Amino acid sequence: MNTDALMGVGAGLVLLALSTNVFAEPCNDMLSALQQERHLSQVKQTEGKQTTEYRDGPNIALSLSCATGAPNIAISWDGPTPDQAFYDLVGRTGSLVSKSPAADIVKASKQCRQQALKDDSEIATVEQKGLAIECQAFARDGGGTTITVFAE
Incomplete structure (x- = not known):
């Protein structure tokens, strides 16, 4: 391999490392914040911290996904109707991903869940300035709800 090729490979590796660090920093901050949530227990983390489950x-x-450029958080409730503690967690952790206040995230999450329950696909989306929420909710088989908060 000639010197120019080695320099090109070296420059490519440096750019890859820098771009990985750019994406890793917000996720590291979010992981630190999630560690402070007193009721969350980490149960799994993939190599490179691309996905962390609690x-x-x-x-x-709860699952934090850092696999793509912008992280997202998915919070699931196993049962018929989520309690207020669930929505409080959605608001607190969703505000790590979005710049929206926790109260706005909770309100949008409840709205999204109601829309999903009325839709045959069991899926709904609520988008607002700076916030996108996708949810799945169903009453069959004992019920369940998943709220995913994305940076918009």
Whole structure:
């Protein structure tokens, strides 16, 4: 391999490392914040911290995905109707991803869930300035709700 080719490979590796660090920094901050949530217990983390999963009791699961450029958080409730603690967690953790205040995220999440329950696909989306929420909700088989908060 000649010197120019080696320099090109070296420059490419430096750019890859820099771009990985740019994406990793917001996720590292979010992971630190999630570690401070007193009821969350980390249960799994993929190599490179692309996905980190948590549990909060028997009904709540949370997943932070850093695999793409902008992180997202998915919070799931196993059961018929999520309690207020679930929505509080959606608001707090959703505000790590979005610049929207927790109260706005909770309101949009409840709206999204109601829309999903009325839709045959069981899926709905609520978009506002700086916030995008996708949810799935169903009453069959004991019920369930998943709220995913994206940076918009």
